[in-house]
Amino acid sequence: MAFLIDCPNCGRRNPYEFRFGGECKEAPGPDADLNTWCEYLYFNENMSGFQQEWWYHNMGCGDWVKVRRNTVTHEITED
Amino acid sequence: MATTKKVLQYKEPEKHYDVVIVGGGLHGLATAYYLAKYHGVKRIAVLERRYIGSGGSGRNTEMVRSNKRAHETLPFYKDSLAMWDDLSAELDWNLMVQKKGIIALAHSDGELASMRMQSDSQRRAGIKIDMLDNQQIKKMVPSLDVSDQTALPVLGAQFHPEGGTVHHDAAVWGFAKSAARCGVDICVGIEVVGFNVEGSKVTGVQTNIGDINANKVHVAVGGYSSEIARMLGVKFPVVTMPMQVMTTNIMAPFLNYYVASPRLHWYTQQTLKGDLILGGQLDPFSSWNSYTTWEECSERVATILEYFPDLAHARVVRSWSGLCDCTGDSAPVMGPSGIDGLSLDIAWGYYGFKATPACGKYSAEYIATNKVPENIKAFSLDRFFNRQRVREVIL
Numbered sequence: 001m002a003f004l005i006d007c008p009n010c011g012r013r014n015p016y017e018f019r020f021g022g023e024c025k026e027a028p029g030p031d032a033d034l035n036t037w038c039e040y041l042y043f044n045e046n047m048s049g050f051q052q053e054w055w056y057h058n059m060g061c062g063d064w065v066k067v068r069r070n071t072v073t074h075e076i077t078e079d
Numbered sequence: 080m081a082t083t084k085k086v087l088q089y090k091e092p093e094k095h096y097d098v099v100i101v102g103g104g105l106h107g108l109a110t111a112y113y114l115a116k117y118h119g120v121k122r123i124a125v126l127e128r129r130y131i132g133s134g135g136s137g138r139n140t141e142m143v144r145s146n147k148r149a150h151e152t153l154p155f156y157k158d159s160l161a162m163w164d165d166l167s168a169e170l171d172w173n174l175m176v177q178k179k180g181i182i183a184l185a186h187s188d189g190e191l192a193s194m195r196m197q198s199d200s201q202r203r204a205g206i207k208i209d210m211l212d213n214q215q216i217k218k219m220v221p222s223l224d225v226s227d228q229t230a231l232p233v234l235g236a237q238f239h240p241e242g243g244t245v246h247h248d249a250a251v252w253g254f255a256k257s258a259a260r261c262g263v264d265i266c267v268g269i270e271v272v273g274f275n276v277e278g279s280k281v282t283g284v285q286t287n288i289g290d291i292n293a294n295k296v297h298v299a300v301g302g303y304s305s306e307i308a309r310m311l312g313v314k315f316p317v318v319t320m321p322m323q324v325m326t327t328n329i330m331a332p333f334l335n336y337y338v339a340s341p342r343l344h345w346y347t348q349q350t351l352k353g354d355l356i357l358g359g360q361l362d363p364f365s366s367w368n369s370y371t372t373w374e375e376c377s378e379r380v381a382t383i384l385e386y387f388p389d390l391a392h393a394r395v396v397r398s399w400s401g402l403c404d405c406t407g408d409s410a411p412v413m414g415p416s417g418i419d420g421l422s423l424d425i426a427w428g429y430y431g432f433k434a435t436p437a438c439g440k441y442s443a444e445y446i447a448t449n450k451v452p453e454n455i456k457a458f459s460l461d462r463f464f465n466r467q468r469v470r471e472v473i474l
Contacts, residue, residue: 016374020364022318035464042407042463043314046305048367071319072367 003074009061021054023047024066048072086256090264092291096124098446099284099293101271101307103127104136105247106424106431107299108254108265109439110446112170115261117440118447123263124293126286128270132251134301135431138369138401140324140346140358142337143433144181144242145206148197149471151457152410153204158454159437163245166436172253174245175351181242181337182216184386186231190342194237197472209238222333224386231343233386242337244348247432254439273310280419295420295446302367302402304425315412316463317404317426320361321368323375325398327390329353343382355393357383361403361429371398403429410469413442413458414451422446423460 004012023044028036045051048071055065069076098114100107103125114120127133143163145156167174185191191210198208213225216236225233259265273285274296283292298307308315330353339346344360359379362372376398384390405428406412412426424442427434441452451459457469 015364022365038464039314042316044305044316044318045314046308046317046319046365046404048303048306048319053365071365074366074368 003069003076005055005065005067005076007057007060007063007065009063010057013057013060015055017057017059018055018065019058021056021064024052024054050077086252087259087265089267090124092124092126092264092266092269092286092288093122095122095292096264097122097293098124098295098297099291100125100297100299101284102134102298102300102303103131103255103265103267104134104299104301105132105251105254105435106136106301106427106438106442107297108251108258109435110297110299110424110442111263111265112254112258112261113439113443114446115258115263118443120447121262123258124291125258125263125265126269126271126284126291127265127267130267131255131265132248134303135401135403135427136251136301137247138324138399139247139429139432140348140356141244141247141350141432142181142242142346142348143245144239145433146181146183146197146201146208146237146239146242147471148200149410149457149469150200150204151469152471153201153206155437155441155454156434157204157206158440159434160241162436162440166250166253170253170257172249172256174249174253176243176245177351178241178243179336179348181239181339182211182220183237183239184216184233184338184340184342185235185237186233186340186342188234191235193472194235198237207240209240211236211238220334220336220338222387222389223338224388229385244337244350250435254435271307271310274421276311276418281421293420295422297422297424297442297446298416299424299442301425301427301431302404304404307425311416311418313417315404315425316406316460318365319367319402319404320364321366321370321400322361322403322429323359323371323379323398323400325357325371325376325379325395327355327357327393328396330355330393340382340386345379345382347383347387354396355390357395361405362400367402369400369402371400403427405429408468409471411458412460413438413455414445414460416460
């Protein structure tokens with residue numbers, strides 16, 4: 001499983017130092033209807049492959065980091 | 080005397096079926112069995128891309144229980160737990176049902192209060208449940224450290240006497256064999272790669288060996304549900320995460336109950352064979368890889384050793400993991416999908432195994448009658464839009 005997350009402040013670190021923040025989603029606009037908000041909150045692409053996701057470095061710098069990770073192989077690439 | 084007769088004959092799929100079930104796990108096989116046996120549906124196919132029971136069905140920790148919390152879902156789980164009792168006789172296959180009882184430990188006053196509240200809603204639904212104090216726990220599980228010397232001392236427990244274990248591989252083969260005897264075609268090595276939808280009605284599935292037409296299609300793919308969502312061009316309210324499980328070497332019998340600590344995320348039981356099964360929590364990030372990790376193993380072993388110090392000599396000999404597609408409200412999605420003829424049985428997270436019989440029964444009832452049975456109404460996909468999410472607590 002071994003993979004490291006590249007934190008811009010702390011360098012390459014063990015993923016267990018981070019809190020997983022889920023896949024990156026586009027937030028609906030302020031005038032979006034309720035169904036759009038429900039879909040944004042609860043529904044996920046849940047990709048089996050590369051996805052853009054948020055990681056929070058809670059045992060490090062305390063910053064949110066955007067990572068592109070393959071959820072099957074755990075390979076991490078630059079955009 | 081061992082039988083020389085083949086238990087199950089796999090079939091090549093035909094071109095047309097009344098019902099096609101995607102996924103040859105426990106839920107798919109059970110649904111096929113109940114459809115054929117109780118609803119008289121003649122032409123049913125179960126399509127499995129690997130081998131039957133290869134996903135969560137054969138990777139869980141064999142626990143069956145009904146100590147959930149939400150009042151909408153308790154009758155469903157109660158039904159399921161009761162159905163296991165008669166299944167060995169009905170399927171003519173020994174499922175090794177052993178209702179040994181589950182002890183869930185509490186480590187704080189808040190947890191005790193929450194367990195009492197949960198016990199009350201369970202009693203109201205007719206589920207047997209008791210609260211235990213430390214003296215009673217010590218008597219039932221002498222090897223458990225209930226003193227105040229542990230990291231988070233045990234303050235009490237909830238006892239669920241009807242909970243226990245069922246052998247999962249036996250359940251897979253029992254349902255598969257009985258379904259096949261009722262005329263269901265079980266096809267392995269057939270991967271569904273798409274759906275044929277005309278207007279708003281499903282007309283069949285596309286597979287690696289060509290199209291198969293069907294009046295109705297049922298999706299029971301376990302942790303892989305979002306792959307189905309992508310074929311349909313929709314999203315499901317799930318995130319897929321692995322759950323890791325370990326077993327130890329075989330020991331003399333010393334543990335008669337299933338012991339769990341919801342707070343510290345561990346549970347353990349001694350199987351009939353004598354090895355301990357150790358389980359815990361989901362991995363803390365989404366993954367579609369059924370790996371096992373040092374981090375999970377070491378954390379699980381350390382927390383269990385804290386309460387079972389005598390296990391210091393035991394060794395972890397095997398570990399595996401299975402994929403769980405989890406919703407935010409710890410409840411599954413069953414019933415209509417929004418496309419005519421396509422029904423869902425997904426998002427079962429880590430609580431799908433114990434629900435198998437009820438799942439098969441109610442899914443079959445829905446497919447056969449097109450009416451959503453009362454006990455699974457709370458599990459609709461619409462609940463995420465109607466602000467009717469199930470008020471389940473995680474346990």
